[in-house]
Amino acid sequence: MGIFKFMTPEIIFGTNSLSQIGESLLRLGAKKVFVVSDEGVLNSGWVERAVQYLKDCKLDYCLWTEPTPNPKDYEVEKGVHAYIESGCNSVVGIGGGSAIDAAKSVALLATNGGTIRQYEGVDLVTSPLPPMVMAPTTAGSGSEVSQFAIIGNSTRKVKMTIVSKSLIPDIAIIDPLTLMTKDARLTAHTGMDVLTHAIESYISLAATPMTEGYSLQAIRLIAEYLRPSVASRHNREAKEAMAMASLQAGIAFSNAILGAVHAMSHQLGGLLDLPHGEMNSILLPYVLEYNLISCPEKFKNISAAFGENVDILSLTGAAGKAIKAVKELAGDLDIPDSLRNLNLKEDQIDFMSLNAVQDACMTTNPRDMKAADVKLLFRRALGGGF
Ligand SMILES: [Fe+2]
The missing domain is CATH 3.40.50.1970 (Rossmann fold)
Incomplete structure (x- = not known):
């Protein structure tokens, strides 16, 4: 260390x-x-x-x-x-x-x-x-x-x-x-931003024993409480849990930095002024699939934080459950699974891919990424359907 x-x-x-x-x-x-x-x-x-x-x-x-x-x-x-x-x-x-x-x-x-x-x-x-x-x-x-x-x-x-x-x-x-004054859509988008903070900080190259506990606890809270928090603005227990998840994920990412999801979503926000949380939610599964080989043990721990019984699975099987859990959560919150409706143009993808590798968040992504890799992920996210 x-x-x-x-x-x-x-x-x-x-x-x-x-x-x-x-x-x-x-x-x-x-x-x-x-x-x-x-x-x-x-x-x-x-x-x-x-x-x-x-x-x-x-x-x-x-x-x-x-x-x-x-x-x-x-x-x-x-x-x-x-x-x-x-x-x-x-x-x-x-x-x-x-x-x-x-x-x-x-x-x-x-x-x-x-x-x-x-x-x-x-x-x-x-x-x-x-x-x-x-x-x-x-x-x-x-x-x-x-x-x-x-x-x-x-x-x-x-x-x-x-x-x-x-x-x-x-x-x-x-x-x-x-x-309690926020509507369901904003609650879903901001909640998926919190999940992205928790996961990206946990698998970050700059993660430490001081940040990993906060990251995992935030994932556990989100897995249990984001759906009920979106379902009802009056659910005080869910609001308290999501406020705590946001705080813990915030402490984790402030100290461990983030990764490629944020490096890419910053480009969609900068170029097209698109909502940050929604863009993170769409990009997260694609980037996780790319990052999976860098730290499968950590992916297994994320799966466990989502409540998956990982003890009966191979490492690969247990790690993959993390991505499945993220997709199911986004699906339940009615967040799109692709960038398809944004009508992105080829030159915009080139521009955003070049800028994403310069973003400060890219430096701590657990798998090396060149502009060509970012472009491929943007393309996959455009295709959608996971
Ligand atoms: Fe964020």
Whole structure:
């Protein structure tokens, strides 16, 4: 085993934990808070509630809700102007991964300056960020505990992966009640994103004993609770379990990084602005089939985490059950099994394949992958039908 490090923010988890947001900010020295969210979350009422908790603690605030899904570089740069003009000294993100990534990126530029493109890659942030508290309302991106921010480059039409321990928020507040306002489709897509985080972090080349336990426990929770969470927005037990799965998978992937599924889905998001979780769900079985020979023992453990009786099977048979379980779960959630309906063109596949091998997430994929391999997988995913 080589040298590794492991980091998490302070975590506040539980029903009604959003009520802790004001006190959390006061502990960090906040005076005026830049609250980042988006229109969808605004309509759900969670921002209004969070702002009331800030007022209860006599904290001033400025609300900024301009980021769109798959946030873009120019949006972040508008956001940092608003932050500086407002005189805020701290940042809150409330929402899904898009709002939280935008919030973290505004915080980055507030103290480091320049444009967000300058920070694409690993460990390019040198100055400390303002105090950050993040409250996710999906389960989810894991961005509230991660050292990642994913921002679209509007010129190159790719998603930039920014990795720095400075991007880990000071405090993550995870309130499962916020999941009860999400519809079935969003719950399914974000839940499959969590599964992709758990599996890719588990088989990552950078996985460690500190991350593997979190990855496997997240898979166990998803196997048991994602279907009931999608079935009913009122199932509190399922919402709590999926919030925990998202948290555990987020801790795992923040420290172990991800793999080819994310490297490829970032291209679909960057070029075509497609939903991240749905794209991951479609790509996951194809990439797993490709990755299977790299670590069949780990695939066997994933099968066991899905509840398969692996003791009676050969290693190959047990490992294969993991892919079958992923396909069955996506099928039960009515997620398509191919990219066929996207009408992708040959030159778009070439462009995305070349960019995918440059994505930071590709470096930890357990099987080597060249642009030609990525292209083949995109082609398989276009054919569909597993
Ligand atoms: Fe993701």
